[in-house]
Amino acid sequence: METIEQVLESKNIRVTAMRLLIYKFLAEKQVAATLSDIEKAFEKADRTTLYRTVKTFVEKAIVHQIDDGTGITKYALCEQDCSCEIETDLHLHFHCNNCNETICLTDHKIPKIKVPDGFISEQINLVVKGLCDKCSA
């Protein structure tokens, strides 16, 4: 089992207190977090620091960025050995219209999508909206 420090170092991310805290926050959260969620969790810290920390995580590919259509970017830790870049590895995301939370469905990969002749597919974003398991009962 890798420690958080090891995860960060393996991606050439300097270990700082703030980064450890944010990583842990994302790891414990079962749903994708907005920057504003992170702000609320760390009120002492400056917004810019949180913003840049998450940005670093995204650039170094330990966090992926989710556009669920709400207009607010969400973030979630990548799975181990995830290759966010590779099209065939991407999972789909579910956004609950009731509780407003967004969940990574890491076991549900995106099916092959056909595009017209002449078009070249590089990335795919697939978001399903509806009711999550907690809200559908």
Place this chain on the structure above:
Amino acid sequence: METIEQVLESKNIRVTAMRLLIYKFLAEKQVAATLSDIEKAFEKADRTTLYRTVKTFVEKAIVHQIDDGTGITKYALCEQDCSCEIETDLHLHFHCNNCNETICLTDHKIPKIKVPDGFISEQINLVVKGLCDKCSA
């Protein structure tokens, strides 16, 4: 062949000069338009009017709203008899990473997506990014 006036009236949208112009603008455009595109096309008109006109069109379901992941909402006329709401009728959208335009692939319906037990799917947003036919050559 329905006139624009008839289209609007059939959806209980009052016909005004502005609305006819915006409808025509969207009809002639081959790609999805941003509010800012519409602004540039009608510099004499107030932004709010354009905003509310498009909003009306969306609410009355003659225009659909596209979130292509750029963070800027795009708009495109619905196909005739389109039912934007119904999951099975939705087409996918293509966003070109080069020319930055977004295109409705109205002939490419979204495949059936499986979600985990307990989740209820109501809408699906599928955006493919890459190179469009004009940019891939």
Place this chain on the structure above:
DNA sequence: AAACCCATGCAATAGAAGTGCATTTTTATG
């Protein structure tokens, strides 16, 4: 003609995202 509804215009606000620069903290180097 009068009353009313609704589209339009203007001004202001909200909210997310991003940037420049000063300061502090960490790391590297002698």
Place this chain on the structure above:
DNA sequence: CATAAAAATGCACTTCTATTGCATGGGTTT
């Protein structure tokens, strides 16, 4: 250990999209 360099953090400010309140005015209805 002392010091210089590099990187992270904090604060202020900006940009850009989206949205709302309120006044005005044109068209519709009675």
